[in-house]
Amino acid sequence: MGRLPTTMPDQHPERRGGALKRTLQTYLQSVADPSPIDVVRGLDETVQPGTEYPCLNPVCDQMCAWPSGYAAGRPTRFCSRSCRQMFDRVRARLAWEVDTLEEWLQRGDLLAKDRAALERAAGQRRWALERYPVTGVGAGRPTS
Numbered sequence: 001m002g003r004l005p006t007t008m009p010d011q012h013p014e015r016r017g018g019a020l021k022r023t024l025q026t027y028l029q030s031v032a033d034p035s036p037i038d039v040v041r042g043l044d045e046t047v048q049p050g051t052e053y054p055c056l057n058p059v060c061d062q063m064c065a066w067p068s069g070y071a072a073g074r075p076t077r078f079c080s081r082s083c084r085q086m087f088d089r090v091r092a093r094l095a096w097e098v099d100t101l102e103e104w105l106q107r108g109d110l111l112a113k114d115r116a117a118l119e120r121a122a123g124q125r126r127w128a129l130e131r132y133p134v135t136g137v138g139a140g141r142p143t144s
Contacts, residue, residue: 021047055079057087058131077135091132098125
C-alpha cells in the first residue's frame with residue numbers, strides 16, 4: 001500500500017458545523033490489523049468523495065455526476081461528447097506546440113531575445129497543458 005497524503009482536499013469543516021469527519025486513512029490507522037470487514041465499515045464512517053465534479057474540460061462549467069442505480073455504467077469525465085472532443089483537440093494542439101517550441105530551443109543559433117520569447121511561449125503552453133490531464137484507460141492511477 002502506498003503512502004497517502006496527510007491532508008484531504010475534499011474535507012470542508014465549515015460545511016459540517018466545524019467537525020471534520022475522519023478519512024479512511026486515519027480510520028484504518030486506528031484499527032490494529034484491519035480486516036476486509038473493517039475496511040467496509042470504514043467506508044460508512046469516513047469522508048466520502050463528492051458525487052458531482054466539474055467537467056474535465058477547463059473551459060466548461062457543467063457538472064458530471066457519479067452514475068447511480070443498477071448497471072449505471074462507467075462514470076463520465078466530460079459533460080458531453082463535444083466537450084470531450086474539444087478537450088482532446090486543445091490538449092493535442094498544446095502538446096504539439098510544446099514539443100515544437102522545445103525542438104526550436106535546442107538550436108544553438110538563436111538570438112537571446114528569440115530564445116527568451118520561445119521559452120516564455122513554451123512555458124505558457126506547459127502551464128495551460130496542466131489543465132488538460134492525460135485521460136483514458138489507466139490514466140490517473142496511483143503508481144505506488
